[in-house]
Every structure is written in structure tokens, then in C-alpha cells.
Amino acid sequence: CVDFWRRRQLERAWAEALAQLPEQHWPSMEHQAIILETLGQLQDMLERLPPAVAQAFSLSQLQGMNYRQIGEQLGLSERTVTKYVGQAMFQCALLEAELDGVLL
Numbered sequence: 001c002v003d004f005w006r007r008r009q010l011e012r013a014w015a016e017a018l019a020q021l022p023e024q025h026w027p028s029m030e031h032q033a034i035i036l037e038t039l040g041q042l043q044d045m046l047e048r049l050p051p052a053v054a055q056a057f058s059l060s061q062l063q064g065m066n067y068r069q070i071g072e073q074l075g076l077s078e079r080t081v082t083k084y085v086g087q088a089m090f091q092c093a094l095l096e097a098e099l100d101g102v103l104l
Contacts, residue, residue, distance in 0.1 A: 010040055041098075045091050056081050057088030 014036055018026060027035065046054045056074060059065045060081075065073070067081040074081070 006043070007040060010043060011036065014039065041095055042092075045095050046088075049088060049091060052076070053084040053087050056084040060085050 014032075018032075026032070046057070049057070052074060056070050056076070059070045059073065060067070067078045067085070070076070070085075071078050071081045076084075
């Protein structure tokens with residue numbers, strides 16, 4: 001049940017983002033399905049990480065903050081932020097390797 005609602009929330013966010021683009025720039029239905037699947041897997045990966053690691057990674061990748069800024073916001077040293085983002089990047093690499101196996 002939780003997975004169903006999480007998926008619905010992700011689909012709504014995707015639809016809202018897509019609606020901001022002109023229709024001629026929308027990806028094909030096949031690519032949209034792949035994007036939704038990948039976003040779902042990324043969300044699952046982030047939820048498996050310790051909260052501080054996921055938050056540091058999100059601030060870095062989605063907000064474009066540098067490690068010093070992230071450290072200040074989260075009350076962490078730059079070294080810890082570097083470690084946390086590295087952990088998350090490693091999990092992303094594992095996810096990418098898993099997806100490559102599925103998509104090929």
C-alpha cells in the first residue's frame with residue numbers, strides 16, 4: 001500500500017514537471033515509462049540511505065549546493081559531507097549497473 005501511494009506521488013510530480021514543457025518536447029511514451037521506473041528506483045535507493053546521507057546528496061545534486069554550504073546547513077564538516085555524497089554516488093553507480101543489466 002505504501003509503495004502504491006509513493007508511486008502515485010512520483011507519477012504526479014512527473015506529470016506536473018512534464019506539463020511545464022511544450023508537448024513537442026515531451027519524451028516518447030516508452031521513454032516516459034523508463035524515466036518513471038528510474039525515478040522510482042532512485043527514490044527507493046535514497047530511502048534506503050541514512051537520512052543525512054540522502055539529504056546531503058539531494059542538496060548537492062538537486063539544489064546545486066557545494067559541500068561547504070551543505071555542511072553549514074546540516075551542521076556537518078565538509079569532510080563528512082564529502083563522505084556522505086560519496087556513499088550516495090556509490091549507491092547510484094550500483095543502481096546504474098543494475099539498470100544497465102535490465103535495459104540491455
